[in-house]
Amino acid sequence: MHILLTNDDGYNAPGIQELYRVLKTKTKHDVSIAAPEGQRSATGHSITLFTPLFVTEHSLEGPCKGFSISGTPSDCVKLAIQGKLIPKPDLLISGINQGANLGTDIFYSGTVSAAMEGVLLGVPSIAVSLANFEYKDFGPSATYLADHLDLLLKLQHKGLMNLNFPGKPQTQWRGLKVTRLGKAIYENIFEKRSDPRGRVYFWQSGNLIRDCEDDTDLTAIQDDFISVTPMHSDLTDFASLQAWKDFFSDKL
Template sequence: MRILLTNDDGFFAHGLQTLYNVLSENNQHDICIVAPEGQRSAVGRSITLFQPIFVNNHKLKGNDYGLAVNGTPTDCVKLAIQGDILPYQPDLIISGINNGPNLGSDVFYSGTVAAAMEGVLLGIPSIAVSLADYDCEDYAPSAQFIKELIDGNSDFIHYKEGLLNINVPPLTRNAWHGKRVTRLGRSVYDNAFEFRKSPNGKEYYWITGTLLYDEEPDTDHRAIQEGYVSVTPLHCDLTDYTRMKDLEKAKE
């Protein structure tokens, strides 16, 4: 399979490099990495319009191909698919493995999910993968899980109309309770903005706050809490069809 890897944590992020090392074992797949040169978390679906996009080549194993881009995750996928910079079109795009969860409403801010969504918009099956803990550094179980989906030719990875948002609990593989297909939960940020001054007297604000999750039983949040891999299908069509019907009736 021809695979494009990307992320929002940067080309050299541990999660991305672990995923590459696992997927590149035995040379079963052709793999390209096109990822931001550094940290681009929480940039959502932003793209670069008013400055140039620079690219640096990085040698990978064999004929695999690596590019670090000074843009956003969405830039990376757009450039990879539409910029004629790769030797082939990928069969699958994988964004991750992200450092930290992408659950519930967080998907609207996530650069990881945004990169996968761009793949969907360009007609390529795409997966976003996150390790649902900021302090856990063992990405191997998550990478092995994705490898098994790919090597098993799972139906999970061939759907072009939407992406799969996969979150993996920060547990050893034998501690998982399995995988659960879920819906997005609701994340509410009780934000505060701390007023501060820099040493030279310039005023600025620093965002802080508490993240609150709902705990309904069929959500991605609940699956992670209970030790399951959460698999949430997402679609790029944000149309509220129920509201459409209501509005159609209102104008009659």
């Protein structure tokens, strides 16, 4: 199997490099990398249209290659697959991200968006995150994923699998839960300031309000479980679809 790794933390980020090392050590899969040349967190599903994309090639073990790219995470996936930098992969893994991608935060996440781009291009994809910005040991998460990769693939899920690991030692993990997306709502604060030349700017911060329902990814991580959430690219509100058809049928 050919796996493409990508992320939003950058080609040299420890999460993606540790995942590559573990996959090459513990599996027999071919592994390529196409990732941003630097930090691109919270870029969502943005793509680059009005500037060129620059590519630096890196040698990897075996026949596969790595590419650091001057664009966004979604750019990296599109260029790697549609630009034929690599043969079309059988699986895309985005991560391991430094920090959680839970609840409604997935709409801002470059990690999840890169994985969703893989889905849009017909490649089953997994977004993987370590739910802590301070905890730096990616080894247990990478090893867990490598050890259970064949099991996860038996689901034959054609969409996106969003996987978050507790950001603490593996001895404190309590197992795995299949979850739905929770709601992460921010009370944003925009502090108004002025630079030395008098130009006004704003510095964004705020507090996170999380829902506490038992079956969400947010609660699972809070309770030290691995969270796995099945997702797909179709945002249609099917519950409203027929009602809207009936409502508008004789009005327009």
